[in-house]
Amino acid sequence: MTENKPDMNIMSNIAISSIIRAYHCPRQYYFHKESNFKPSESYTVCKQVSCAYPDHTEEEIWNMIILIQPDISPDARSFLSSCICAMTHTPIRPWTETDITVKSDKVGIYGLLDKYDALSGEYTLTRCTTAPKNGCWPDDAIRTAALLICIEETSAKRLKGMYIEYIPSGIIRYYEPTPKDRRRLIQIIRQIQDVNRGLFPSKPLHPPCDSCKYYEKCEKNKPKTLSFLFKK
């Protein structure tokens, strides 16, 4: 008798963006697999602010943004103004390379690193959300843990942490992932592998249903109860 080998496409090649979606709710990952990906406008704006040279004007940054994402909504211009204003007194993190693909074959994940500075050997994650009061948001802790695992394997460098730029707040923080972050990361990867095998994930304890765009689909996929059998 021959044993079925695991499908390696299921076991590997998980995008870090998928990990974050599954972190919020594994069912969101399940439904997102069937939809088309569109880059977030606020990320495109923040990324350009974070990579702009000090002498770039708002007009020049906006023209660059339109070049990168031609269908961006004109409303994003006011977001750009507020980000530039927030970053006025915050020196942007230095970089010599941006958008670097990093991966870990050991864990089976890959992602895009925002910035690497060859002079200091430091890495930066660019976020388009406001900063929390202290430290970083829980999903950024997972992102950081995942990226550091990839960097370690891609460049054979062991790093304790990395910088996170919260552009809309003009705040930069340094974060070192904890063993709890790494444990959670491994759990999520397992949940994604289960979904990729065809399993419909259970609802987590505190899912963000109020703001979920898959709410209707999710309700339709509710497991049927057998209560009707007991109706008089």
Ligand code: SF4
């Ligand atoms: S509606 Fe709730 S449980 Fe369903 S996918 Fe969205 S967040 Fe998850």
